Amino acid sequence: MVDFLQALVDGVMLGATYSLLGLGFTLIFGVLRRLNLAFGPTILVGIYAGSHLSLAWPGALVPVVAVTVAGALLAGVYVERFSFRALARQAPVVSMISTFAVWMQLQELVSLLSPSRTMPYPSPVWLPAVAVGPILLRSDGLLMWSGATLIMLALFALLYRTRFGTTIRAVADSSEAATLMGVNVAMVGAAAFLVASAVGGLAGVLIAQSHQQVTPYFGLWATVKGMTAMLLGGAGSLPGAVVGGLALGVVETQTLWHFGGQWRDLVSYALLFLVVALSPRTRWGSGL
Amino acid sequence: MSDYFVSLLIRIGIEAFVALSAYLLLLMGRMSFGQQGFFVIGAYAAGLATALYGMPLLPGVALGALVAALGGALFAGPMAAPRGLAFAAGSLAFGELVRVALLDLYFQGQVGPDLIGPAGPDGFRGIRALFTSGVSVTTYAVGIWLALGVTLLATAFFLRSRWGEALRMIGEDEEAAATVGLPVRRVKVSALAGAGGLAGLGGGLFAHYATYVEPGHADVMLGVHSLAYAFIGGLGTPLGPIIGVALDIGFLESFRFLAGYRMIIFGGLVMGLLIVRPRGLLDEVAVHRLSRFLMRGRR
Amino acid sequence: MRLSVEGVSVRFAGISALSSLSLAVAAGERLGVVGPNGAGKTTLLNVVTGLVRPVAGAIRLDGHTLTGLPPDAVARAGVARTFQTPRLFSRLTVAQNVRAGRPLDAEPWLRLVGLLPRRGDLAAALTPGEARRLELARALAGSPHVLLLDEPCGGLGPTETEDIAALLDRAVAPATIMVVVEHKLRVISRLCARVAVLHLGEKIFDGPPTALRADRRVLEAYLGKSRAS
Numbered sequence: 001m002v003d004f005l006q007a008l009v010d011g012v013m014l015g016a017t018y019s020l021l022g023l024g025f026t027l028i029f030g031v032l033r034r035l036n037l038a039f040g041p042t043i044l045v046g047i048y049a050g051s052h053l054s055l056a057w058p059g060a061l062v063p064v065v066a067v068t069v070a071g072a073l074l075a076g077v078y079v080e081r082f083s084f085r086a087l088a089r090q091a092p093v094v095s096m097i098s099t100f101a102v103w104m105q106l107q108e109l110v111s112l113l114s115p116s117r118t119m120p121y122p123s124p125v126w127l128p129a130v131a132v133g134p135i136l137l138r139s140d141g142l143l144m145w146s147g148a149t150l151i152m153l154a155l156f157a158l159l160y161r162t163r164f165g166t167t168i169r170a171v172a173d174s175s176e177a178a179t180l181m182g183v184n185v186a187m188v189g190a191a192a193f194l195v196a197s198a199v200g201g202l203a204g205v206l207i208a209q210s211h212q213q214v215t216p217y218f219g220l221w222a223t224v225k226g227m228t229a230m231l232l233g234g235a236g237s238l239p240g241a242v243v244g245g246l247a248l249g250v251v252e253t254q255t256l257w258h259f260g261g262q263w264r265d266l267v268s269y270a271l272l273f274l275v276v277a278l279s280p281r282t283r284w285g286s287g288l
Numbered sequence: 289m290s291d292y293f294v295s296l297l298i299r300i301g302i303e304a305f306v307a308l309s310a311y312l313l314l315l316m317g318r319m320s321f322g323q324q325g326f327f328v329i330g331a332y333a334a335g336l337a338t339a340l341y342g343m344p345l346l347p348g349v350a351l352g353a354l355v356a357a358l359g360g361a362l363f364a365g366p367m368a369a370p371r372g373l374a375f376a377a378g379s380l381a382f383g384e385l386v387r388v389a390l391l392d393l394y395f396q397g398q399v400g401p402d403l404i405g406p407a408g409p410d411g412f413r414g415i416r417a418l419f420t421s422g423v424s425v426t427t428y429a430v431g432i433w434l435a436l437g438v439t440l441l442a443t444a445f446f447l448r449s450r451w452g453e454a455l456r457m458i459g460e461d462e463e464a465a466a467t468v469g470l471p472v473r474r475v476k477v478s479a480l481a482g483a484g485g486l487a488g489l490g491g492g493l494f495a496h497y498a499t500y501v502e503p504g505h506a507d508v509m510l511g512v513h514s515l516a517y518a519f520i521g522g523l524g525t526p527l528g529p530i531i532g533v534a535l536d537i538g539f540l541e542s543f544r545f546l547a548g549y550r551m552i553i554f555g556g557l558v559m560g561l562l563i564v565r566p567r568g569l570l571d572e573v574a575v576h577r578l579s580r581f582l583m584r585g586r587r
Numbered sequence: 588m589r590l591s592v593e594g595v596s597v598r599f600a601g602i603s604a605l606s607s608l609s610l611a612v613a614a615g616e617r618l619g620v621v622g623p624n625g626a627g628k629t630t631l632l633n634v635v636t637g638l639v640r641p642v643a644g645a646i647r648l649d650g651h652t653l654t655g656l657p658p659d660a661v662a663r664a665g666v667a668r669t670f671q672t673p674r675l676f677s678r679l680t681v682a683q684n685v686r687a688g689r690p691l692d693a694e695p696w697l698r699l700v701g702l703l704p705r706r707g708d709l710a711a712a713l714t715p716g717e718a719r720r721l722e723l724a725r726a727l728a729g730s731p732h733v734l735l736l737d738e739p740c741g742g743l744g745p746t747e748t749e750d751i752a753a754l755l756d757r758a759v760a761p762a763t764i765m766v767v768v769e770h771k772l773r774v775i776s777r778l779c780a781r782v783a784v785l786h787l788g789e790k791i792f793d794g795p796p797t798a799l800r801a802d803r804r805v806l807e808a809y810l811g812k813s814r815a816s
């Protein structure tokens with residue numbers, strides 16, 4: 001029972017970052033109706049930039065966070081410009097192909113610019129773990145959960161409480177209707193893309209501080225986690241992505257506790273496969 | 289022929305099978321990020337057949353392709369219906385599932401003094417049928433290209449048949465294809481099986497060249513590259529993917545000063561090409577014009 | 588041969604698109620289907636061809652139940668259709684579009700619709716009028732028992748409309764069951780001896796086109812209650 005609760009708590013803390021990745025995916029997919037496979041790799045660029053800075057300037061946590069987010073934003077601008085805006089007239093699937101070309105580029109870029117495959121990422125390790133009864137809340141997990149929750153609150157405030165957010169949601173709902181109402185859909189799409197990249201960069205900070213290291217494989221990893229969270233949540237629903245991310249996190253940690261580490265990835269990929277296999281006729285199945 | 293050149297030929301030949309398998313599914317409107325899964329299924333199965341059960345090289349490789357084709361048919365069970373994003377996500381999950389599952393696959397047997405067979409993350413070593421059968425690497429390279437040539441001719445033949453038309457119809461408008469009575473499901477299952485078999489054939493050929501195969505060979509980048517190859521060459525002809533592979537491995541890689549930047553340049557090439565030619569260099573329209581032009585010359 | 592739609596209901600996300608609709612069309616009969624936008628005309632064709640599944644009711648062709656069959660099985664049972672905007676295979680040639688994966692000779696059908704000279708072109712190169720004719724040839728080529736046409740003259744000028752109407756008169760085998768969804772009443776009156784009017788998913792009229800203008804419910808549906816009275 002304690003094991004179950006501990007795994008549940010760990011899962012929620014981990015899942016909160018998956019929710020962030022899922023939100024980033026959903027923002028782009030919802031507004032542009034296109035899939036950004038390079039979402040993970042753009043975050044990868046940010047994390048590597050942050051890692052380089054931390055090596056050159058140890059202990060500078062705030063600049064590292066800033067550089068990580070800036071790196072993800074910069075890579076996001078690149079993807080938006082060449083894989084989305086330049087291909088706006090083409091079928092959605094063409095953007096998807098273009099993003100995997102970018103994926104190859106970004107992954108190669110970080111490998112080239114780094115002295116080793118595995119790069120360290122700083123973590124505020126001086127924070128103590130908190131014990132609540134028999135449940136242990138590790139500091140990196142607490143940081144993931146609280147950070148992700150704060151970012152989500154800010155994002156939802158932006159999307160549901162501001163004029164800008166209303167416009168984004170209007171375009172996601174129906175870009176034709178929004179166009180008729182005088183909204184510049186292309187501009188809104190680019191803006192949503194930047195917001196998503198920034199959210200992705202912040203998610204990258206939280207995840208990397210927990211892992212304390214990063215490899216080029218992180219790009220694929222983040223893309224898969226974000227995509228799974230989005231699809232579990234019904235593809236297109238923002239609250240759904242949050243729930244999907246949490247569910248994925250809990251499933252992973254429960255599997256880890258009860259069956260061991262080697263099953264964890266297997267189960268999370270199987271989950272993604274099942275989601276696709278069991279809902280073949282949903283709107284995201286035929287929409288692209 | 290220099291050793292480097294022979295190894296280059298072999299790599300292009302093997303990669304071409306995987307690119308061809310991605311191409312087949314692209315014609316059907318499915319973007320697969322999981323063909324690397326069938327590649328390693330073929331590699332492991334062919335390796336088991338020759339190294340553990342003593343099958344000769346050729347039947348072993350053929351069996352590997354057959355097992356991968358069977359895998360493709362089973363994969364079609366849940367994956368024939370999804371398209372677009374759903375298929376992309378599902379195939380990606382499948383490819384990774386295969387890789388992760390192989391990390392846990394231990395199936396070894398005593399062959400002579402050695403333990404042979406898949407050993408989890410250490411992979412499957414000692415697939416030596418090529419070298420014990422006394423075939424030289426150069427002969428093997430020629431053999432691979434012969435097999436590729438035959439496969440290309442067969443693919444071209446199939447694509448010109450009604451089955452090929454059906455594939456393109458499904459790729460363009462699956463509902464319209466169904467409303468003229470096309471047995472869409474049967475066509476999709478056969479294409480997924482065929483694509484699995486092609487990738488598996490590449491895998492079996494690879495395993496016997498490298499003498500080993502490991503879960504890492506199911507890296508998603510293999511699938512991603514295969515898709516890129518199919519695209520850059522163009523969707524109008526089965527030669528498209530071969531052109532893509534040759535351009536990347538043969539051309540870009542042979543410039544040593546580009547060494548580390550290859551993927552950046554190649555990725556940029558794909559990205560730029562998509563803006564001007566979203567269906568690749570030799571797309572359907574180009575091939576149609578070209579064949580008309582050639583026919584006119586003959587008259 | 589008889590096509591019968593028996594109490595068919597279709598819902599999209601809780602909204603009723605067809606509510607217990609019944610229709611029967613006999614061999615050789617040509618039924619026109621009219622109605623305002625959103626009346627359920629295209630949904631009717633979609634549910635007959637199996638693209639949409641009904642929540643209730645059944646569709647039968649000569650006693651064989653078509654409901655629940657996948658679209659390709661429905662087509663092989665002898666039901667052919669065209670779409671509101673032609674759905675051609677633009678990257679295949681004109682002749683390949685007519686064959687559409689079936690073992691048949693495209694030439695007579697291409698000659699019939701006057702597209703024989705263009706048989707080697709890609710379908711993407713056709714004009715909208717040619718595209719309509721090609722789609723018609725594709726539907727006719729399977730020699731179907733049931734031919735469902737969704738606005739065969741939509742977006743065409745008066746001459747092309749007349750061409751299509753004449754073509755249908757000439758090319759459709761006499762025993763074929765034909766259902767034509769069309770906005771242009773002139774086309775309907777010319778082709779069909781019987782017309783059904785749909786309104787908000789229900790059939791509000793079924794009879795000869797000549798009786799149409801005198802029907803109170805039809806006038807209400809088209810003009811609104813106050814102006815009709």
